[in-house]
Structures are given as structure tokens and as C-alpha cells.
Amino acid sequence: MRLIGGILLVLLLLSSCGNNQSRDKNFQLSEEFKKYWFAGQAEITSYDLKQSRYGEIRDGEAVLIFVTEDFLPDQQVKANSQDPENTSVLKLNYTKNFLTGIYPYHIMQSTFFPLDGQEHALKVSASIQEWCGQVYMQLNNRDDFAITSHSYFQDEADERFKLGKSALENEIWNLIRIDPELLPLGDFKMIPSFEFLRLGHEETRAYKAFGEIYTVDDLNVYRLQYPELKRELKIFYTRSFPYSIEKWEETYPFGPAENPKMLTTKAEKKGRILSDYWNKNSNKNLPLRDKLNLE
Numbered sequence: 001m002r003l004i005g006g007i008l009l010v011l012l013l014l015s016s017c018g019n020n021q022s023r024d025k026n027f028q029l030s031e032e033f034k035k036y037w038f039a040g041q042a043e044i045t046s047y048d049l050k051q052s053r054y055g056e057i058r059d060g061e062a063v064l065i066f067v068t069e070d071f072l073p074d075q076q077v078k079a080n081s082q083d084p085e086n087t088s089v090l091k092l093n094y095t096k097n098f099l100t101g102i103y104p105y106h107i108m109q110s111t112f113f114p115l116d117g118q119e120h121a122l123k124v125s126a127s128i129q130e131w132c133g134q135v136y137m138q139l140n141n142r143d144d145f146a147i148t149s150h151s152y153f154q155d156e157a158d159e160r161f162k163l164g165k166s167a168l169e170n171e172i173w174n175l176i177r178i179d180p181e182l183l184p185l186g187d188f189k190m191i192p193s194f195e196f197l198r199l200g201h202e203e204t205r206a207y208k209a210f211g212e213i214y215t216v217d218d219l220n221v222y223r224l225q226y227p228e229l230k231r232e233l234k235i236f237y238t239r240s241f242p243y244s245i246e247k248w249e250e251t252y253p254f255g256p257a258e259n260p261k262m263l264t265t266k267a268e269k270k271g272r273i274l275s276d277y278w279n280k281n282s283n284k285n286l287p288l289r290d291k292l293n294l295e
Contacts, residue, residue, distance in 0.1 A: 029115060033178075036242050037090065042067035045245065045272040046292040051098045052263035053105070053199070055254045060098025060105075061294060062267045064245060065277075066177055067091055071112055076123045076140050088115045089122065090174050096195075103131035107195055113174035121171040126194035137194045137204075139168070145191075147204060156201070166206040169193040169224065169233070176222065176237050176245065183222055185211045192226065196252070202229070215239070219246055230260070244272070270294075 042065050049060040070079035070086040079086045089112045096107040109126040118141075125138040133152030140146045144162040151157060167190040175182045184190070189206035191197075197204050210225045216236065224233040231252035238244045247268040253260030271292040280288055 032241055037066075037068045039274075041274040041276050043242075043244075043272065043274055044277060044292065046270040046294050047247070047267035048270050049096060049098060050264075050266045051096065051105075052250075052252075052254065052265045053098070053100050055261055055263070057263065057265075058098040058100060060096060061270075062097075063093075063095045063292075063294070064173070065093040065095075066174075068115070071114070071122065073114075073122065076112070087122070089113055090115060090178060092173050092177075094173070100130070105130045109170060109193065109195055111168075111170045111174055113171055113178070115178070120165060121168055121174065124168060124170045124194060126170075126198065128195070128198055135198050137198060139194075141165075149204070151198070153201070161204075163191070163205065166191060167209070169196075172222065172224065172235070173245065176235065176243050180213065180220065180222065180237070180243055183211060183213065184209075185213065190224075190226075192229065192231070196231070196250075200252075230262075245269075 045064045047062040047064070049062045051058045051060050068088060068090055070082055071077070071089040072079050073085070073087045092109075092111045092113075094109045094111075096105070098105050106129045107127070110124070111121050112123045113121045120141055121139075122141045123139065125136070127136045128134060135149070135151040135153070135156070137149045138147070140148075145165055146162055147160070149156065149159040167184050167188055169190055169192050172183065187208070187210055190209040191204065191206050192202070196202065207226050207228050210227070212223050214221055214223070218239065219236045220239050222235045222237070224235075225231070229252065231250070233248065233250045235248045236246050238246065247266070249264055249266050251262055251264040253262055255261045271294075273288065273291050275288065277288075
């Protein structure tokens with residue numbers, strides 16, 4: 001990752017990165033961070049979604065669920081109990097629901113980012129369901145990135161392969177919430193979001209990318225560009241902790257390469273709550289969805 005002005009300023013952590021390969025594993029999370037994220041609740045935010053698909057914009061809903069949890073670093077699954085060997089992660093479950101004509105799309109991506117100073121997410125997974133079929137993709141952070149992919153499309157089918165480590169677009173959202181100063185800036189290589197790769201049937205690899213941070217009104221914006229893909233992502237977040245994500249925009253082409261149609265997916269916040277939602281599974285808890293303005 002490229003350092004701002006040659007120095008990575010860590011606002012929430014008490015010490016700085018060691019180098020581009022791994023962060024200082026002795027850093028300490030701030031009391032502000034602990035108070036917000038270790039309170040036994042998840043932050044749930046709903047968004048009004050305008051989703052680009054098949055050359056048209058579709059109405060839908062998106063939800064970001066951020067929560068900390070204990071994680072087994074070897075098995076790379078949620079731990080059933082507390083143990084000194086567990087790793088604490090900030091998990092993001094990112095869902096989208098929208099219609100394409102008669103049939104629905106359901107998309108979910110999960111990213112597990114360690115809070116012990118490691119460089120990349122420990123695990124990323126994504127699933128897409130629609131009436132034609134479903135696809136699933138998972139990355140496990142081992143010596144390399146170990147990727148498993150399953151699809152109902154003949155050319156994608158069942159795949160297992162490894163990639164060298166590089167920045168992951170899926171982990172960008174977690175980094176914003178931990179400390180935006182950790183975001184990659186300038187020129188670098190990045191693996192695009194699993195949602196984009198699968199919806200676009202793009203090759204899973206690292207692409208040349210460019211990142212920058214700037215301010216619009218009272219929000220900071222992280223802008224990510226992929227020149228080869230002609231794709232741009234802009235995430236708008238609050239300028240102070242807890243760096244809440246208020247909206248985002250994603251632009252990329254649809255149609256023939258010689259005359260593509262550029263469309264922009266947009267999502268804007270509708271509601272936000274803090275809740276131990278896993279304990280709110282009774283019918284009497286349905287009014288909580290009203291606070292999120294969810295259909």
C-alpha cells in the first residue's frame with residue numbers, strides 16, 4: 001500500500017505499520033473503537049439501491065451489517081467459544097436484493113478482517129442467487145490466496161486455484177470502519193469485488209487500480225478506479241469515528257466493447273440501528289425492520 005506522504009498516520013491504533021507486507025501485530029485498538037465495536041451489538045444500515053443490471057437500473061435494497069466476533073484463524077470460521085488462540089475480526093455481511101423483470105436477485109458478500117495487525121482479510125465469500133441458478137466463491141488467506149468457485153455456468157463450473165496476495169476490494173469497506181488511513185492510495189494492484197467478478201464473468205485476478213481520498217460537503221470519499229475494467233467505485237463516509245458509510249456509487253460499462261453503455265449503481269442510507277440482531281428472531285421483533293425502512 002502506498003503511504004500518504006510516505007508516512008501512514010494511524011488514528012485509531014497506537015502504533016504504525018511495519019511495512020507494505022504486514023502491519024505491526026503489537027498495535028492496540030483505541031478505547032473509542034472498543035467501546036463502539038465490542039459492546040455486543042452489530043451496526044446495521046439499510047440503503048435505497050439503484051442497481052445496474054442488463055443495461056438498466058433496478059430498484060432494490062442493500063444492507064451492511066458490521067460486527068466483531070471471535071474467529072478461528074486456522075479453520076477460518078466463527079469460534080463457538082472464547083479462547084486465547086482466537087482472532088478478533090470485524091466482519092461485514094453485505095446484502096443486495098433487487099428484481100430483473102419477473103425474477104429476483106439475492107447477493108451476499110462476507111468479509112472477515114483481523115484486528116491484530118495482519119495485512120489482508122482472512123476470508124471473503126460471496127453468493128449470488130437468481131432463477132437461472134446460483135454461484136458461490138470463497139477466498140481463504142493462507143500462504144497464498146486459496147480460491148474456490150462454483151457456478152452453474154459451463155465455462156466457470158467448479159474451480160480451485162491460488163493467487164499471490166494483493167489488496168482486496170472486499171476488504172476496503174472494513175478498512176474504512178477501522179481506520180481510513182489504512183486505505184491503499186495511488187497506483188497498486190487489487191482483486192475486484194467478488195460480486196463484480198461473478199456478475200460480469202470477469203477473470204479472478206489482481207488488476208491495476210488507483211485510489212484516492214477527497215472531501216465532498218461533510219463526507220470523505222474513497223474513489224477507486226480500474227482503468228482496464230473502465231470501472232469506478234466511490235464510497236462516501238463520515239469524516240470522524242466511527243466512519244459510517246452513508247452512500248456509494250459504482251460505474252462500469254455494459255454492452256459491446258466498441259460502444260459500451262456506462263451505468264451507475266447507487267446506494268444511499270435509509271436507516272441505521274445498533275442491535276444484537278441474532279437474539280431478535282421472534283415475530284415481535286419485526287418492527288425493528290421499520291426502523292431500517294426495509295420492505
